[in-house]
Amino acid sequence: MNTSHLLGERLVALFLLAVLLLNPPLLLIFDSSNSVAQVPTLYLYLFVVWALLISLLAIVTEFTPSPTDDEPSTDEELQSSVFRDPEGA
Numbered sequence: 001m002n003t004s005h006l007l008g009e010r011l012v013a014l015f016l017l018a019v020l021l022l023n024p025p026l027l028l029i030f031d032s033s034n035s036v037a038q039v040p041t042l043y044l045y046l047f048v049v050w051a052l053l054i055s056l057l058a059i060v061t062e063f064t065p066s067p068t069d070d071e072p073s074t075d076e077e078l079q080s081s082v083f084r085d086p087e088g089a
Helices: 005-020 024-031 041-063 074-082
Strands: none
Touching: 005 041, 024 041
């Protein structure tokens, strides 16, 4: 599987997780007069979800393997086919 395709799939999954966690019905659960350490639960939830999403984004982009030299990317294949010597020399 192409590593750029794998990265794209992981980013889409992360986006869908963000949509799920920031969905208004789920936010309404935390919208109450309760507080934790004098911080409203909704604000605390939003901050924790925001930090979690940024952390997961950093993990996904940092630890997705980069293409190796054995697997040329589409740009490399295009350049090699365009600039190939027609005489083969």
